Amino acid sequence: MDLLIDSFISAFFLIFSFDAEMIFIVGVSLKVSIASTLIAGIVGVPAGFMIAFESFPGKRIVITVLNTLLALPTVVIGLFVYTFISRRGIFGPFDLLYTQKAIIIGQVILIIPVVTVFTITAINRIDERYRKTAMTLGANRIQTAWVIFREARFGIIAAIIASFGRVISEVGISMMLGGNIKGFTRTMTTAMALEYDKGAFILSIALGIVLLGISFGMNMLFHFFQGRSRA
Numbered sequence: 001m002d003l004l005i006d007s008f009i010s011a012f013f014l015i016f017s018f019d020a021e022m023i024f025i026v027g028v029s030l031k032v033s034i035a036s037t038l039i040a041g042i043v044g045v046p047a048g049f050m051i052a053f054e055s056f057p058g059k060r061i062v063i064t065v066l067n068t069l070l071a072l073p074t075v076v077i078g079l080f081v082y083t084f085i086s087r088r089g090i091f092g093p094f095d096l097l098y099t100q101k102a103i104i105i106g107q108v109i110l111i112i113p114v115v116t117v118f119t120i121t122a123i124n125r126i127d128e129r130y131r132k133t134a135m136t137l138g139a140n141r142i143q144t145a146w147v148i149f150r151e152a153r154f155g156i157i158a159a160i161i162a163s164f165g166r167v168i169s170e171v172g173i174s175m176m177l178g179g180n181i182k183g184f185t186r187t188m189t190t191a192m193a194l195e196y197d198k199g200a201f202i203l204s205i206a207l208g209i210v211l212l213g214i215s216f217g218m219n220m221l222f223h224f225f226q227g228r229s230r231a
Contacts (some may be wrong), residue, residue, distance in 0.1 A: 001006035010207035022203060026210055029187040032100050033168040036107035041160050048119025048156075049145055063120065069113035074106075075170030081101045081106045081177055082128025103187070106173035111163040118162060123148060156223040165218040169211060 014022060051062060083089055085096040085105070096102045126148055134144045148157070171189035178185035180194060188207045195204035 007201045007205050008200045011209060014202060016205040018062045018207075019203075022206055022210075024192045025186050025188055025207060026187065029168060029189075029211075030102065031105045031191065032174075032187065033106065033164055036104045036111065036167050037160060037164040039104070039108045040111045040115050040163055042165060043056065043108075044159075045119050045156060045165075047112075048116045048159075049148075051116070052120045052123040063117075066113045066117050066120075070117060072110070072113070074110060074134070074162025074170045075176065077106050077109050077171045080174030081109065081173075085177070097177065098181060098185060100178065100185055102177035103174050103185065107167040107170065110170065111166050111171055114163045114166055115159050119152075119156055120161030121148065122152040122159065125155065126151045159221050160224065161222045165208045165215055168218070169215055178204060 012038065051059065051066075082097070082130065083104065085091045085094070085102055089095070096105070130147060130151055131144055134147045169189060171187075171193060173191050174180070174185070174187045175193070178190065180186050180190040186194075188211045192204045192207050192211075195201065196206075
């Protein structure tokens, strides 16, 4: 018990002393997570609109596949991407393996289904009369989509926030594709795993506290925007 208390006290001192190594690790995590979330949003939101608006053969199957991908293990994505970017892979000459770019690629694949499914859900909650009214008044497809976006914006923002929360806390992709290289690709989750294996709990606990704080903030924003979308 004394070890736990002393570790927490030391961890708080480490946080408030703004330790350089800890700050860098947090920075890498935020950088790759924000980048992957933005890319997934650029791809996933339009895809969600297209799937929600259009009627095409196999639409139910597409939605079912997307829902299934929500539970896709991160290590499976890591293994899949690794086969493409390793030295013997198709994209081996680009030297992407064990870089922050590799982590971003894996994380984008992880959360595109999250953004897409949540966007579809947010759009489906909007009364169909908004779309019909806009089209009746002469709005084209882009203008109609903008009207729906304005009504569903809180749900879509919630989707983006949920996606960020998903990638900031994942470890499989970051470990397999980033390699946990100190001063380059080490993220909060991979550093915590390493420090635990070394028996050095202080930095691990400090990073855990920071990660919990970020996750808590993201969840608070998620529930806020989710509540606004239902209002």
